[in-house]
Amino acid sequence: MTESDGVFDVGTQPSGVERVVNVRLSTRYGEFLAIGYRDLARGDEQIALVHGDVTGEEALARLHSECLTGDAFGSRHCECGDQLSAALKAIAAEGRGVLVYLRGHEGRGIGLLAKLQAMRLQAEGLDTVEANLALGLPADARDYQVAAEVLHDLRVRSVRLLSNNPRKREALLRHGVGVSEQVPLLMPPRQENLAYLLTKRDRMDHCLPHLDAVVQRT
Template sequence: MTDSDGAHRNSAHSSGIERAAEVQLSTTYGEFRAVGYLDLDRGDEQIALVYGDIEGDGALTRVHSECLTGDAFGSRHCECGDQLSAALRAIVSEGRGVLVYLQGHEGRGIGLLAKLRAMRLQSEGMDTVEANLALGLPADARDYRVAAEMLHDLGVRSVRLLSNNPLKREALLRHGIKVSEQVPLLIPPREENLSYLVTKRERLGHHLPHLDQAPLGHTADGS
């Protein structure tokens, strides 16, 4: 371990995370450096995929919330899996960047089983916000502290953030990560997820201007 690596470990440990492992990871998108972290406050295991030299300013960055149904199973009821793939491709095309993959964010932070229950309510006519609230859960329970601490540890001072969510930008700013640009990550809607996307725009403030050209006339309540 180099002196620099040791400094990173000590800094990360004092801020609530510990850099626990690092390895080269060959993927279908390119060769990444996978950096694993332990969240000392919550006990969650987290990972960042680093491509090229990201230290300093302006690294293209995706802070991606865990979505098992979308990321692993290719669910058509959200755009998460497509966003994950598009973000990794964009980072490689850029030549430098980082993807922070946040466990504990399933269903906007309510967990996998609650998310499945919420999906059942959505199939009965509720939108995603109504379903979470009907279960007695927050519309969005995600916390981005650990993402900011991972970026700090990786030497990132400011990011070009791949996101449509202004709350994600505000959260990183609140935790000391400058956002020099918010880069849209727009995925063409499908019939199965259009009402979900409209809800994200109308009720959660996501910037999704491409929905205005969507061929289907769904509204936020699915009508």
């Protein structure tokens, strides 16, 4: 992948996304190239943060689902904000990698207002899966096709995937992006999010082995 005057020469665009703008972005984690996309199917605006040359094989990658409460407001009821920071630090330290920030994934795809309603039900005793289902919504409505299309646009053939969620790996493989390794992104649990994390482990198959020691102590 080459850059000339801030524009990547990456060949033919995938049919599902339109690359709109590239701009250098200096962050507390390092220097990134922010690439803005439009999802042509849904109309969502998407963004990828690229560090170094990610073309070819085994780029470090994170598919990060939008989480306003965790990413922006620092909610202690999930680990999303912690994972976002850890992923950007890891990519910068690696020297090459990409974080695809997936808009439209709020509340595992049910939207912000429904997510807040689900949080209220969780405060009343339901777990995160039960709360979504009680609202008549899927436990997880996310789709990762647009993430795969962004990676194809960046000429990423395979990734080392920063994720605890096996469904992200399965989705990338299904959409033609290789996954050479799934790299755990394990955040220390807190009292406020332990039940949430245990539900992700026990009911959604997330790989969270570090919780075993916590459960044994309680």
